Amino acid sequence: MNPLPKVDRPLLRDEAYERIRQAIINGTLPAGTALRDAFLARELGLSRAPVRQALLRLAGDGLVDSKPQSYTRVAEFVDDDVRDAVQLVRALHEFAVRQALPRLGPAHVAEMRAANERFAAAIGSSDVAAAMAADDELHDVPVRVCGNRAVATTIDRHTPLLRRLEHARFISLPAHRSVQRHNELIDAIADGDAERAAAVTSTIWSDLENLLETP
Known part of the structure; x- marks a missing residue:
């Protein structure tokens, strides 16, 4: 029988998502703020992988703008x-x-x-x-x-x-x-x-x- 998969990474991803989302909502991270996964990972005490996953999800929510190889930033208010x-x-x-x-x-x-x-x-x-x-x-x-x-x-x-x-x-x-x-x-x-x-x-x-x- 295959072992059960680990659940720590999805939980970390979800925690990163909630923390960053709240900071965008309350203005701690204002519109236009550059979102660097290495910096956010240090701030949250996480590795970069769950932070990257969280930023992708936030982009889907319309809270983050991202262009590959160019920028990732807090979306402007539209x-x-x-x-x-x-x-x-x-x-x-x-x-x-x-x-x-x-x-x-x-x-x-x-x-x-x-x-x-x-x-x-x-x-x-x-x-x-x-x-x-x-x-x-x-x-x-x-x-x-x-x-x-x-x-x-x-x-x-x-x-x-x-x-x-x-x-x-x-x-x-x-x-x-x-x-x-x-x-x-x-x-x-x-x-x-x-x-x-x-x-x-x-x-x-x-x-x-x-x-x-x-x-």
Whole structure:
């Protein structure tokens, strides 16, 4: 019998991907920054192989620009790309809410309310990282409950472009309105009103798209 394959390299690749992705999202690695695998490997305490794999994946996500034998750098912020991502993510979240609603019970509603409380507290203290994490946790509930892995995977792939926008324009976020929108969504789910929940979900992501018009 052949031995089981080692799993350390994929795990290191995934860890490198998450670390570099977060640094791009929060602006630690600004647009245009050259991404040298040797430097990143030293910073992360990894070998160059998982870093290279992570950069290839990030290029597929639209967060990294790469030209063989020429450059690898953090992608510039392109409004049209972000707008495309917002529109796709909005449609998928609407779908997830509709599909999940019959299975969303009191425990899920309580989970979403707790996430929104954390979101409001983070907004109040201008903690953008905590706000984004709480927002992700809130919207992840119907995505998780709907059980469609393709939806979850696609949202996960495109959401970083949106989070990058929010980090860059945090001061322009309609923060208190977002807290209220979340409450409206949670109330609609608690009432079992799929149409209202989908409509509020659409509005939440449309509000984010409006940030593209903010200097």
